Amino acid sequence: MVEPGGAAGERGWLGGLIDDVGQLVDRALDRHLRLAVTGLRRSGKTVFTTALVHHLLDGRGLPFLEAVHEGRYLGARLLPPGEGEPFPFERYVSALAKDAPEWPAATERLTHLRLRLRFRTTNYWLRALQPIQELTLEIVDYPGEWLLDLPLLETSFERFSETALELALEEPRRAAAEGWLRIARDLDQEGPPDAAAIDRLVAAYTAYLRHCQRRLGLALIQPGRLLAPGPLAGSPALRFAPLPPAPTRPNSLRAAVIEAFERYREEVVRAFYEEHFRHFDRQIVLVDLLACLNLGPIQFADTQRALALVSESFRYGRTGLLGRLLAPRIDRLLFAASKADHVAPSQHAALRQLLRLLVAPAGRAARFEGLEPEFLAIAALRCTDVVRTEHQGQVLSCVRGRLKDEARETVLFPGEIPEGLPEPEDWTSGRFRFREFAPRRLRAGEPGQHIRLDQALQFLIGDKLR
Ligand SMILES: Nc1nc2c(ncn2[C@@H]2O[C@H](COP(=O)(O)OP(=O)(O)OP(=O)(O)O)[C@@H](O)[C@H]2O)c(=O)[nH]1
Ligand SMILES: [Mg+2]
Structure with missing residues (x-):
């Protein structure tokens, strides 16, 4: 594949053609992967994409990514997007790396991201021929409303x-x-x-x-x-x-x-669908479950319905080599409850379980095609620590962080997540009061900056880094 120079317009039609053919060859050889980062508005798509790029460029904070764990991951490089407007990674990452870090604003337009990853292959034949392999990861970011x-x-x-x-x-x-x-x-x-x-x-x-x-x-x-x-x-x-x-x-x-x-x-x-949504290979659906719990049963059901409706627009199932070239389908689907750092880790199992229930209708299209989705509670950017406190003889797992628009850190007990769908009395008892946090500074090479982002990546791309 050619190393792209400038914008698509400058390369002209020949450059574009070479790029297209190169992508086809890469796709056939499993070296090109389009990842659908899906989620309704404010579900955490832009923060997820920014954190993903940050950690893949840094290469250190992803111990559960097999290639990293085995010391085979060599790093990544951002490529010009090839078409359209580039994902403004530098802008987002420098806003998150400031002394007073800031979340990205709500996304207003579509942007593209291409990231080339390098790794040492474990494949017996390739090890002799070309031990260092590449995978190009493609993502689009867009307003959730679309x-x-x-x-x-x-x-x-x-x-x-x-x-x-x-x-x-x-x-x-x-x-x-x-x-x-x-x-x-x-x-x-x-x-x-x-x-x-x-x-x-x-x-x-x-x-x-x-x-x-x-x-x-x-x-x-x-x-x-x-x-x-x-x-x-x-x-x-x-x-x-x-x-x-x-x-x-x-x-x-x-x-x-x-x-x-x-x-x-x-x-x-x-045009939006044909150009950007038809060709995905893998998908992560981010869900802000905690916001749904805060809002109430009507909003919970409304989100469930909206996600089910959206899922009908994706093609699921396994394909052979030819299918991957001509009519790609999503062959791995991950539902992720985002912002899991809003609650203590003791709540994560319940969060994951409740996510399963919320997205059950959305998962149907995939299951019909024989694709079993995976579920995780994640935080792309972890903004809290866990603190255990005693209250009336009971040990409570609380979280400590700086609430959005507040100057100092506070410790709070955000409430417990039910194992199953909330009962009518749960909604009226004021039980759910999950608060939004200000971002913590994103740093290079420091552990503990996310929750299970590496597990999400292992599920989504781990097998392509072998
Ligand atoms: N604590 C915490 N908050 C998060 C995390 N990810 C996202 N958020 C919060 O969720 C908000 C929305 O995140 P975005 O990534 O901008 O959401 P989006 O899906 O891109 O939203 P649209 O662009 O409106 O579609 C952020 O401003 C943060 O307040 C996370 O990992 N941890
Ligand atoms: Mg966004």
Whole structure:
């Protein structure tokens, strides 16, 4: 494979072609792996990707990665992304390595990452021929909101509207939907496409979605780009919203809204899917389970539904060599409860168990294809220590860290995670009060900076580093 020089545009078509052929050869030889870092908004994708790159570049803090443990891991190098905007690793890592470290901001656009890893192979034949082998790891980072647009690819405008209207019948959405629904019902759908009326409809629907996301903590938000438009901000591509059933007359307002929906689905969502989501080999789904527990049973169920919906857009199963080249499928799937450092390690088994229950519907598509998912509780960047304290004769495992927006470290007992789905009284007892922490400084070569990031990596890529 050629060592890329500058951006794709500078290399021209020949460079691009050589790169494509090189990728195909690498893929055939198992030297190229596309990792889907999947998760709803704020689930920890950007922090996970940043920590992953940091530790793979550093090469020391990943004892459970077999190649590291066996002393065969030689290091990594970031490559130019080949296409599109690069993942701003340096910016994120230097913000996390400052004296007063900062979390990355919510992601607003799609970026690419390519990391080349080097290792000594254990393969008998390759050891004689080429003992040092390479694996190129590819990741894309994007706003979590965009994931929920993938299921729209298989959805008509009628179905999209029907689903949105059904959802809006359920509390707590029902009360929030009133403004949008009043505007939608009063519209003259069969009349001419009045631009101001469409703008009012879209603004009301956007305000409703924003309220659902920010105030009610709900996850199932479609289309996600209305709240995280990225490069589409202010673009006419987003001038649609669900409508109550009505006949579709040519050149009517309804026809214009349907046309905008279909254009969005075909031009924006399909391109996003075809270019970035069709070719994954391995997948990690990050879930902020603790945030769900904090929010309540409705949000827990809503997240469960959103994750199940998203999972339908991925292809699972094992493939042979040809399949890997032509129609790759995800052959390893890891569900990870992120931010496990918010609770003491004694809670991690329960966290993992509860994760299994939450993502059971999401895992179905994979299981149907014979793929058994794995589950872990992880923290890409560990921000707390464990402290044992005594309270009324009982030993409690607490965590010590600096809470977000606070100056000093505190010790707190964040509450216990139930082994099974929470009972109705659990939700009302104020039992779940997991707090967010400020980041601890990311350093090179220091142990204990993550929780099971290396185990996650061993599961996701370990077999490709043999
Ligand atoms: N304590 C702790 N907090 C974390 C960890 N990972 C993420 N967080 C918290 O979760 C927030 C969101 O993490 P991101 O990585 O930005 O989430 P994302 O999935 O990229 O979110 P979007 O870009 O909005 O899709 C961070 O700002 C942190 O507050 C972790 O390992 N430990
Ligand atoms: Mg992000």
